[in-house]
Amino acid sequence: MIPDSGVAALAVVLLLLLIALRTPIFVALAVSGIAGLIGLDGLSGVELVPLSLVAQLQNYALVAAPLYILLGEVLAVSGLGRDLFGAAYRWFNRVPGGLGASAVGSSTVFGAMSGVSISSVAVIGRMAVPEMLARGYAPAFASGSVAASGALAMLIPPSLMFILYSSVTGVSIAELFAGGLIPGLLLAALMIVYVVLRAKVSPAQAPRVDERFTWRERLSALIKISPALVLIVLVLGSIYTGFATPTEAAAVGALAAFAVTGWVYRKLGWANLRTVFVSTAHVTASILAIVGAAFVFTQMLVAARIPDAVSTFVVGLDISPYLVIAAIMLVLVLLGCLVDAASLLLVVTPILVPAIEGLGFDPLWFGVLLVINLEMAVITPPVGLNLYTLKSVVPGLDLADIFRGILPFLAIEAGMLALVTAAPALATWLPGLIS
Amino acid sequence: APANAKGGGKRTVATYLPSSYGDLYPGIEMFNKAAAERSGGRLALDLYDSGSLLGAEQLLPGLLSGVADVIFQTSSYVSSTYPVLGAMELPFVTEDYGKLRRAIEPGQPQFDLVNENLARKGVRILGGMPTTFEYLWTVDKPIRRPEDVRGLRLRVAGEIEGETVKALGGAPVTMGSAEVYQALEKNTIDGLVSYIGTVVSRDLQKIVKYGTAGHFGAYTVDAYCRSDWYEQQHPAVRRALDAAGKTLYHEGTAHMVKVHTEEYLPKVKAAGVELVEPEGAGMEAFRKAIAPVHADWKRRLGARTAAQALESIRNA
Amino acid sequence: MSALNSLRKYVLACALALAVVAMAVVGLMMLTITYDVIVRYALAAPTDWAYPLNAAGLLAATSLAVPYFYAKGQHISMDLVHRALPSGLRRAADLVTAAATLFLGLVLAVTAFRSMAVAIKGGLTGAGTFSIPLWVPDAVLFTSGVLLAVVAVLFPPGTAEDVAEAEHPPGEAPSTGEAPGDAPATAAPSEGAPARGEGRAAPGTGEGETRS
Ligand code: NA
Ligand code: NA
Numbered sequence: 001m002i003p004d005s006g007v008a009a010l011a012v013v014l015l016l017l018l019i020a021l022r023t024p025i026f027v028a029l030a031v032s033g034i035a036g037l038i039g040l041d042g043l044s045g046v047e048l049v050p051l052s053l054v055a056q057l058q059n060y061a062l063v064a065a066p067l068y069i070l071l072g073e074v075l076a077v078s079g080l081g082r083d084l085f086g087a088a089y090r091w092f093n094r095v096p097g098g099l100g101a102s103a104v105g106s107s108t109v110f111g112a113m114s115g116v117s118i119s120s121v122a123v124i125g126r127m128a129v130p131e132m133l134a135r136g137y138a139p140a141f142a143s144g145s146v147a148a149s150g151a152l153a154m155l156i157p158p159s160l161m162f163i164l165y166s167s168v169t170g171v172s173i174a175e176l177f178a179g180g181l182i183p184g185l186l187l188a189a190l191m192i193v194y195v196v197l198r199a200k201v202s203p204a205q206a207p208r209v210d211e212r213f214t215w216r217e218r219l220s221a222l223i224k225i226s227p228a229l230v231l232i233v234l235v236l237g238s239i240y241t242g243f244a245t246p247t248e249a250a251a252v253g254a255l256a257a258f259a260v261t262g263w264v265y266r267k268l269g270w271a272n273l274r275t276v277f278v279s280t281a282h283v284t285a286s287i288l289a290i291v292g293a294a295f296v297f298t299q300m301l302v303a304a305r306i307p308d309a310v311s312t313f314v315v316g317l318d319i320s321p322y323l324v325i326a327a328i329m330l331v332l333v334l335l336g337c338l339v340d341a342a343s344l345l346l347v348v349t350p351i352l353v354p355a356i357e358g359l360g361f362d363p364l365w366f367g368v369l370l371v372i373n374l375e376m377a378v379i380t381p382p383v384g385l386n387l388y389t390l391k392s393v394v395p396g397l398d399l400a401d402i403f404r405g406i407l408p409f410l411a412i413e414a415g416m417l418a419l420v421t422a423a424p425a426l427a428t429w430l431p432g433l434i435s
Numbered sequence: 436a437p438a439n440a441k442g443g444g445k446r447t448v449a450t451y452l453p454s455s456y457g458d459l460y461p462g463i464e465m466f467n468k469a470a471a472e473r474s475g476g477r478l479a480l481d482l483y484d485s486g487s488l489l490g491a492e493q494l495l496p497g498l499l500s501g502v503a504d505v506i507f508q509t510s511s512y513v514s515s516t517y518p519v520l521g522a523m524e525l526p527f528v529t530e531d532y533g534k535l536r537r538a539i540e541p542g543q544p545q546f547d548l549v550n551e552n553l554a555r556k557g558v559r560i561l562g563g564m565p566t567t568f569e570y571l572w573t574v575d576k577p578i579r580r581p582e583d584v585r586g587l588r589l590r591v592a593g594e595i596e597g598e599t600v601k602a603l604g605g606a607p608v609t610m611g612s613a614e615v616y617q618a619l620e621k622n623t624i625d626g627l628v629s630y631i632g633t634v635v636s637r638d639l640q641k642i643v644k645y646g647t648a649g650h651f652g653a654y655t656v657d658a659y660c661r662s663d664w665y666e667q668q669h670p671a672v673r674r675a676l677d678a679a680g681k682t683l684y685h686e687g688t689a690h691m692v693k694v695h696t697e698e699y700l701p702k703v704k705a706a707g708v709e710l711v712e713p714e715g716a717g718m719e720a721f722r723k724a725i726a727p728v729h730a731d732w733k734r735r736l737g738a739r740t741a742a743q744a745l746e747s748i749r750n751a
Numbered sequence: 752m753s754a755l756n757s758l759r760k761y762v763l764a765c766a767l768a769l770a771v772v773a774m775a776v777v778g779l780m781m782l783t784i785t786y787d788v789i790v791r792y793a794l795a796a797p798t799d800w801a802y803p804l805n806a807a808g809l810l811a812a813t814s815l816a817v818p819y820f821y822a823k824g825q826h827i828s829m830d831l832v833h834r835a836l837p838s839g840l841r842r843a844a845d846l847v848t849a850a851a852t853l854f855l856g857l858v859l860a861v862t863a864f865r866s867m868a869v870a871i872k873g874g875l876t877g878a879g880t881f882s883i884p885l886w887v888p889d890a891v892l893f894t895s896g897v898l899l900a901v902v903a904v905l906f907p908p909g910t911a912e913d914v915a916e917a918e919h920p921p922g923e924a925p926s927t928g929e930a931p932g933d934a935p936a937t938a939a940p941s942e943g944a945p946a947r948g949e950g951r952a953a954p955g956t957g958e959g960e961t962r963s
Binding site for chain 1: 780785792802812813814821829851854855863908
Binding site: 060299307 | 483487488489490492493496497500501502610611614616617618620621622623
């Protein structure tokens, strides 16, 4: 008779094997979870499958997920991304690496409307990268700034990853959103600083552009992006004024994005509507299928009492809790190289959070750390969704250049991870202020 | 079910309640301990709490499909399915908590009536803890008369609570419990209907300013199993389960009441929450206003059973 | 061959129909939640149906679209190892994927059916003043499970492109609801980027911008 922990270990092996064979992740998670349940309890174990799926996919906090995805897809067809980049460029054109700084700046603002990093990369990358290449920027430098800053959408509210984390832990979405804001903006600032310094030190990477804009042009560019500011104020404003809960703000924001796209940009023809809804259904089904399947898998781990065992083990360790955190972060970075962000979050959260709480840490703070970690996961090769997204919207780029260009930004993310670990207030001060 | 197929009489027990519910959780532990002790080693209960195996909405379906053998569930989640449980939840069904508490003692008419009713659905109640009364908690203004509820958005968790708010002229709002604090603070909702345990476990006393004390409903937190499963157990195991149900009712409830009166209520008052206690004519107005809730419930349950239930509570 | 392909065509049309329902559900979620927020804010009269209906809607929006995107080969997957395999092993890996998906579809169909039977027999219903019978979400899962099992058999990895090519001669744009994410996805593999799923990364965003 195999012990429960052995069954769980075999299920993990099956999971990795299926993933390696290119089985869709949701199938791999669900099938290895079901196999584990059968190993633990025989055929009666599978009765848990529909219950787990219903429990997880009727979780009201997750209602926000398809709606934030819809919001991002509507904005993507609007042309707002182009205006954002244009406005940023009119303000950053005189600084070294101005186009790169503009890409980071416009990704930051786009990230404050979109909850998914890939739409940010696709929208900004499509315009910014060809522009930079045309002005003689090094391909690695150009692609790195876009792929990395696109990930900011996960940390800057609204954020699908925080919604998923809340659905597993019950930590308030509004507090998580607030917790991600300061680290997100700090990261954006650090990225801009890096881009500017690098361009100054080695101008060959990013040749100076001589284009000049009048203040009048700069101001009119700002006015042109006012719909973006209206949307940000509407979504975050309705959350923090109490007009709507974070879940509901997603619906209000999506409808407002439709209004902006239809009335201001005149881009809501049938073709675009179809694009918007097909993509929304596609991303929703891809991600939430993983959410449901990951729940089946983690329920199997729960049935085998794995989270309890991990928690007991970690709490019983006779070492500094911060060493534990550092070890966890290191493992997550390594896993993040190989696993996509949503699956990673959904599988590790139920296992790690009891241990984190057992060590006396704040699950809100850990959620922010986890999402910074996932920011690295989406830009680390070999499996980094943002890298391939950029490649798919700018097919002329060489993947090797993209991989090389991302390295300095990985160092910046790692620095932020250390910073938030050392100074938890960066993540917890703002949430404390709002509640 | 995680433990079904394993030997050694191991049974799977599930609840959505986390151990942080200092009023209710000890009752569950008392049940498990009593069951294990009384069975003379035939019964070992393997508890999955905090919804780790089955969430609140999945407990009953999970019990019926054999994922869990015993569940602990709050009546508000299941009384839409089993209206007979609603008798204990009705607002102002009695204004004497002692009476409500006595009514549901295992072996008393109300308890037997519930079990007769549930047996037809294949479910058995082993025992339960009747909670203290639910109050109306508000942030901006106190509720002194039914008219004060008009236009207020109050968070509710079950059907009878929702109908109570509607009958008083307010609007019931459903939202996840993780969002309640924020929603109260930002005036997304104006208040909530709940017993004091919900308030303290979510730290809501820091944000609500008024509590209107009256019998605006109550829950029972009960232990259930399937009736066919119960029949299949060894007689000693059945006796142990019944004894554990009685322990839950007697000792679990006593503990809960003690925590509410000695710990939670002082905590809520110390946080500056003003308790509004309508008297005489004031309370009569509330009683009158909620009459439709009773009528709807009787219609759902059937007049005869409803009358039996009300009488058994009245006579307790 | 043509019989199989016409069967595939009909099954794909079924899967697409369910996916279209899923899309409509997302649109309705947006409208009904906004309506609920507005009436709660302006009239202090929130609905009691928006919450339970939209919770159930989430399950529908997800599970009804899953079989269609499986048939189209557009779920997230990692082809790191797969693309390094010799073609014989690659085909074996695809068979494992098809078998795993068939297994999942069957488990889902059978267990959801049993759960549905329990819910109907027990008259189980959600809590609240507006409550949905618990067999409804089970029925949605049952439908998805059956269809997932069918597409697992009819559309093993790689077939979606073949069918599309058979239906539309090269050069002609496919006209039946293909996700716009397709284009970048098929452009990538020659460069060694993960083909399935990874390309999904740019859903819609691509086409939208070029059209605008
Ligand atoms: Na964001
Ligand atoms: Na990665």
